Amino acid sequence: MKLKDKGTEIDREYKVEDLNGIEAFVVRVPYEKDIWYFYLHPETYALLAYKFYKDEENKIGEMIYLKEEVIVGEMKIPAERSWYRTENDEFLGTDFLLKTEDPSRKTQD
Numbered sequence: 001m002k003l004k005d006k007g008t009e010i011d012r013e014y015k016v017e018d019l020n021g022i023e024a025f026v027v028r029v030p031y032e033k034d035i036w037y038f039y040l041h042p043e044t045y046a047l048l049a050y051k052f053y054k055d056e057e058n059k060i061g062e063m064i065y066l067k068e069e070v071i072v073g074e075m076k077i078p079a080e081r082s083w084y085r086t087e088n089d090e091f092l093g094t095d096f097l098l099k100t101e102d103p104s105r106k107t108q109d
Helices: none
Strands: 014-017 024-031 035-040 047-054 060-072 075-085 091-096
Touching: 014 091
Parallel strands: none
Antiparallel strands: 014 024, 024 035, 035 047, 047 060, 060 075, 075 091
């Protein structure tokens, strides 16, 4: 799933919301089974967080906060992702990027 995939329809209107002290741009993207929200830095447009709802009306889903950025080849990957439930702000866990490998570098066996 990517924002540039064919058939992806990004809502034309965006919101501005406070995200941990940063006024982030928020765009809504409805997919077939989920509704996603992407939180973008207002100056760099870097992805700060994202949220998805399995049930948007009842606010049932997850919020994922991104921290730090690692560059691998031409990709920017979050070094840390922290997951929370949207309906009760329950902390679910944190993913840490422990190792990276440049995909453009081929290893020989």
